[in-house]
Amino acid sequence: MGSARLAYEETFDCVQCGYCLPACPTYITMEKETHSPRGRINLVKMAAEGNITFSELEGPINLCLGCRACEVVCPTNVQYGKILESAKEVLLEEKGRRSFFQEFVFGKVFPNKKLLRAAGAGISIYQKFGMQQVARKTKAITLLPEPMRSFEAILPETQGIGKRAKFYPAAADHPVYKIGYFTGCMMDAMFSSINTKAIKLLQAAGCEVTVLDEQTCCGALQSHSGHTKVTKELAKRNVAAFEAYDLDYMVNSIGGCGAMLVEYDQLFSEEDGKWKERAEKFSRKNVDISVILSELELPFKHEINKVVTYQPSCHLSNVQKRTEEPVKLLKSTPGIQYVELPHQHMCCGSAGIYNLINYEASMDILDEKMKHVGALKRKPDMMITTNPGCHLQMKLGVEREGQTDEIEVVHLVELLAVSCGIDT
Amino acid sequence: MMDEVLGQIRNIIKEQKRILTDKADLYSYSYDASFGVHLPDIVVQPKSAQEVTHIMKLANKHLIPVYPRGQGTSLSGGPLPVKGGIVLDFSKWDDKLEIDREDMVAIVSPGVLTSNINDAAMEQGFIYPPDPSSSHVSTIGGNLAENSGGPRGLKYGVTKDYVIGLEVVTPEGEIIRTGGRTVKNVTGYDLTKLIVGSEGTLGIITEATLRLYPKPQGNQTLMAVFDEMADSGKAITNILSAGILPAKLELMDNASITAVEAYEPLGLPTDAEALILIELDGHPAAIADESERVRQVCEAADAKEVIIAANEQEAENLWKARKLVSPAIVREKPTKISEDATVPRSKIPAMFQRLKEIKEKYQVDLVVFGHAGDGNLHPNIIADKRDKDEMQRVEQAVEGIFQAAIELGGTLSGEHGIGTLKAPFMEMELGEVGLDMMKRIKQSWDPNHILNPGKIFPEPGQKLVLSDG
Numbered sequence: 003m004g005s006a007r008l009a010y011e012e013t014f015d016c017v018q019c020g021y022c023l024p025a026c027p028t029y030i031t032m033e034k035e036t037h038s039p040r041g042r043i044n045l046v047k048m049a050a051e052g053n054i055t056f057s058e059l060e061g062p063i064n065l066c067l068g069c070r071a072c073e074v075v076c077p078t079n080v081q082y083g084k085i086l087e088s089a090k091e092v093l094l095e096e097k098g099r100r101s102f103f104q105e106f107v108f109g110k111v112f113p114n115k116k117l118l119r120a121a122g123a124g125i126s127i128y129q130k131f132g133m134q135q136v137a138r139k140t141k142a143i144t145l146l147p148e149p150m151r152s153f154e155a156i157l158p159e160t161q162g163i164g165k166r167a168k169f170y171p172a173a174a175d176h177p178v179y180k181i182g183y184f185t186g187c188m189m190d191a192m193f194s195s196i197n198t199k200a201i202k203l204l205q206a207a208g209c210e211v212t213v214l215d216e217q218t219c220c221g222a223l224q225s226h227s228g229h230t231k232v233t234k235e236l237a238k239r240n241v242a243a244f245e246a247y248d249l250d251y252m253v254n255s256i257g258g259c260g261a262m263l264v265e266y267d268q269l270f271s272e273e274d275g276k277w278k279e280r281a282e283k284f285s286r287k288n289v290d291i292s293v294i295l296s297e298l299e300l301p302f303k304h305e306i307n308k309v310v311t312y313q314p315s316c317h318l319s320n321v322q323k324r325t326e327e328p329v330k331l332l333k334s335t336p337g338i339q340y341v342e343l344p345h346q347h348m349c350c351g352s353a354g355i356y357n358l359i360n361y362e363a364s365m366d367i368l369d370e371k372m373k374h375v376g377a378l379k380r381k382p383d384m385m386i387t388t389n390p391g392c393h394l395q396m397k398l399g400v401e402r403e404g405q406t407d408e409i410e411v412v413h414l415v416e417l418l419a420v421s422c423g424i425d426t
Numbered sequence: 427m428m429d430e431v432l433g434q435i436r437n438i439i440k441e442q443k444r445i446l447t448d449k450a451d452l453y454s455y456s457y458d459a460s461f462g463v464h465l466p467d468i469v470v471q472p473k474s475a476q477e478v479t480h481i482m483k484l485a486n487k488h489l490i491p492v493y494p495r496g497q498g499t500s501l502s503g504g505p506l507p508v509k510g511g512i513v514l515d516f517s518k519w520d521d522k523l524e525i526d527r528e529d530m531v532a533i534v535s536p537g538v539l540t541s542n543i544n545d546a547a548m549e550q551g552f553i554y555p556p557d558p559s560s561s562h563v564s565t566i567g568g569n570l571a572e573n574s575g576g577p578r579g580l581k582y583g584v585t586k587d588y589v590i591g592l593e594v595v596t597p598e599g600e601i602i603r604t605g606g607r608t609v610k611n612v613t614g615y616d617l618t619k620l621i622v623g624s625e626g627t628l629g630i631i632t633e634a635t636l637r638l639y640p641k642p643q644g645n646q647t648l649m650a651v652f653d654e655m656a657d658s659g660k661a662i663t664n665i666l667s668a669g670i671l672p673a674k675l676e677l678m679d680n681a682s683i684t685a686v687e688a689y690e691p692l693g694l695p696t697d698a699e700a701l702i703l704i705e706l707d708g709h710p711a712a713i714a715d716e717s718e719r720v721r722q723v724c725e726a727a728d729a730k731e732v733i734i735a736a737n738e739q740e741a742e743n744l745w746k747a748r749k750l751v752s753p754a755i756v757r758e759k760p761t762k763i764s765e766d767a768t769v770p771r772s773k774i775p776a777m778f779q780r781l782k783e784i785k786e787k788y789q790v791d792l793v794v795f796g797h798a799g800d801g802n803l804h805p806n807i808i809a810d811k812r813d814k815d816e817m818q819r820v821e822q823a824v825e826g827i828f829q830a831a832i833e834l835g836g837t838l839s840g841e842h843g844i845g846t847l848k849a850p851f852m853e854m855e856l857g858e859v860g861l862d863m864m865k866r867i868k869q870s871w872d873p874n875h876i877l878n879p880g881k882i883f884p885e886p887g888q889k890l891v892l893s894d895g
């Protein structure tokens with residue numbers, strides 16, 4: 003036995019009422035209780051009591067998206083996230099260090115900015131030299147496994163990073179807020195221009211923005227795969243980085259990272275000494291960009307006459323509990339005709355790297371999501387997202403439906419930037 | 427033998443993924459929303475009456491118990507596979523939901539979620555009135571088997587008042603149709619009503635024909651606050667005897683008011699002994715007149731405050747208080763024992779008194795709220811099931827509640843059913859002969875006792891047990 007423990011006590015908060023069943027995407031697509039929140043909580047309890055083995059617990063836990071839609075609807079406030087993470091940690095420990103790949107990617111590549119930048123730059127070189135075209139034409143791509151192949155087709159044109167400044171003074175004399183900007187690693191490798199636009203939007207809305215050099219990966223992917231130790235180390239680095247500055251808020255444009263950042267306090271216990279308190283303070287200061295922008299005045303310049311719908315990021319809605327702000331911003335953008343996506347709070351199936359690890363399960367969920375898009379009475383021209391993972395997944399969804407020419411997938415920040423005439 | 431049976435089930439069910447035998451799967455169908463863990467041997471997810479008949483015939487041949495299951499939200503142990511065997515999960519059989527405008531009926535498969543029926547009806551200008559609070563999770567099959575009801579029961583009745591026809595697979599594996607599409611039907615015994623509320627012990631419902639109602643044109647919500655529990659009782663009686671029949675009439679006691687306020691401050695009067703929530707529905711002119719009269723009646727009964735919601739938003743806020751009772755009361759301790767003993771309306775004040783005594787005598791955390799309009803109170807006991815000593819006191823308190831309800835001319839269960847949980851008390855309410863007549867019905871429908879055994883009828887020496895294991 004290692005140090006990891008299943009969150010057994012927490013399972014008792016579940017009264018097995020089943021209210022979470024209709025909210026769970028995997029219960030809908032996989033069609034059995036085993037893949038429902040109530041089922042998973044019960045299995046964690048059964049594993050803790052020794053009624054089932056850890057390997058019997060593994061399938062249902064690995065197939066959970068971690069979207070936490072179940073928490074929001076639970077009438078007794080079951081801490082599903084905690085139960086899930088505990089199971090992941092225990093399963094990882096049980097398996098030993100079997101997955102070298104994951105270990106390498108989560109432990110080394112993500113936290114290391116240089117390596118990630120290299121990866122990002124790699125993608126951009128690949129695109130610049132038209133390799134993408136060549137690869138597609140020669141069908142070299144078919145040699146890739148299907149998940150990689152699908153995502154290759156929708157990868158964004160990356161810009162490589164480099165030219166971003168460290169400090170952006172406020173547009174007016176006195177900054178409304180002093181903001182530290184959290185770039186995220188995946189986001190900055192693949193969508194660095196969104197980060198730059200986000201910073202400029204904040205600036206245009208009257209904030210001064212600092213891009214903290216010392217920041218590192220948020221730790222979400224590590225945490226969701228059970229690597230708690232690495233996660234804690236990353237968290238400490240981010241907390242310390244933040245403390246070195248005098249800031250009103252830390253802001254990010256990544257639903258998933260934001261969720262991790264606002265829950266840093268839960269990583270630490272009394273045993274970690276001062277860290278718990280420091281993390282709590284940090285978590286309170288972290289917000290999604292939509293929170294700040296919806297509170298301030300944006301200098302809109304152009305009308306965008308498009309029908310727009312929005313697929314919320316689960317982690318923005320269910321963990322950060324920010325559901326109204328992005329919609330408020332959308333509705334305030336001149337020219338926009340907003341249509342609400344039915345079942346918008348159902349996960350798109352992206353869920354960190356779920357779509358790479360559980361490709362087929364993820365595509366079943368995506369198909370369900372695209373059914374809802376198809377059911378819209380007014381066809382949208384744009385699909386807005388608030389998280390890079392969702393962004394790629396929705397792009398893939400649109401492509402799978404053969405609608406790439408009709409529906410443009412756009413991050414909320416990009417839309418606002420266009421309307422405010424911000425170009426990077 | 428199970429291997430042989432499994433082999434044959436594999437021939438009956440087309441898609442093999444609808445047959446579950448992994449341990450993780452079996453454990454996932456071993457519980458419901460009540461107490462106890464019971465492992466089935468096989469779980470099958472049928473999607474046609476044909477599949478069900480074949481399984482029932484097979485089960486009869488090998489004398490294997492079969493348990494129908496909806497979404498497992500039963501609060502009385504209804505779908506628990508207490509003797510092992512086969513669980514039939516109907517929650518995935520939800521392909522049929524037809525609204526017939528001319529006949530004003532809905533025809534549905536057993537796994538359709540109840541709230542989806544109401545939503546589909548609303549689109550066509552109708553409502554399906556039965557509204558158990560679990561209607562967005564529970565299946566119509568489960569609702570029919572438990573004869574579920576909800577707040578609207580006061581005015582519109584419960585599930586049994588809306589079902590006019592069923593397709594049923596008998597325990598011996600034959601398909602029968604009961605009732606039809608007409609509201610009036612007196613041809614022979616009313617088997618439809620016999621099946622409704624039989625908790626899956628007499629037959630398996632594979633399709634239902636349900637009556638719909640025209641959608642009311644408007645509604646109005648009111649809240650009245652009282653210093654004395656007895657005054658709220660008086661107000662309830664007087665509203666009804668003034669010829670006003672609200673769609674809903676719900677009550678919260680001081681313990682539930684303070685719990686909600688501590689959970690999420692809504693500005694509720696925490697010093698009040700009780701509050702009632704009323705929803706009127708009908709023609710806008712009629713409800714405007716009625717809400718004024720309700721206000722007068724409540725004030726005459728010494729209400730210290732009456733709030734009339736000015737718009738939908740305000741109405742929603744008032745109902746929020748009632749919705750938050752459940753999450754609010756489990757904040758301190760996780761286990762909720764939700765009783766639904768019901769008394770005649772006139773006995774509500776007396777029942778309140780008895781509940782107060784029970785709370786003191788057994789030192790349990792007892793909260794009362796519920797459908798006061800029809801006497802279906804929900805005394806809830808909050809406990810921690812890991813605390814053995816406390817759970818023993820809870821068991822005694824629950825027995826006390828049953829006793830009180832029956833002595834006041836009421837019943838063990840208004841809507842949650844008997845299942846395993848209340849079986850030991852059946853004779854107390856029905857008497858020896860009454861119970862025996864029920865047993866004879868069961869015997870003639872299910873001679874091999876294979877359909878949902880261990881429910882409704884007590885096993886010799888069976889006692890109330892609220893702890894797992």
Ligand SMILES: Cc1cc2nc3c(=O)[nH]c(=O)nc-3n(C[C@H](O)[C@H](O)[C@H](O)COP(=O)(O)OP(=O)(O)OC[C@H]3O[C@@H](n4cnc5c(N)ncnc54)[C@H](O)[C@@H]3O)c2cc1C
Pocket residue numbers: 018019020458459493494495496497498499500501503504505516536557558559560563564565566567568569570571572573574575576577625626627629630631632841842843878
């Ligand atoms: C939080 C909460 C609130 C609730 N509120 C209410 C309420 O307001 N009013 C109320 O009445 N109940 C309420 N209930 C109880 C429960 O939701 C109802 O009894 C519901 O009808 C059960 O439906 P189900 O689909 O979950 O069925 P299950 O719990 O799976 O099964 C219930 C019974 O039906 C039988 N059954 C299921 N399907 C079939 C079928 N096709 N043919 C024959 N038998 C079948 C089962 O064998 C079992 O005996 C509540 C429960 C919870 C957890």
Ligand code: SF4
Pocket residue numbers: 015016017018019020021022023039040043072075076077078079080
């Ligand atoms: S909603 Fe909450 S209490 Fe109910 S079954 Fe799901 S996790 Fe358990």
Ligand code: SF4
Pocket residue numbers: 025026027028029037038039042065066067068069070071072073082
């Ligand atoms: S986190 Fe999402 S996928 Fe996992 S159990 Fe909850 S609702 Fe289902």
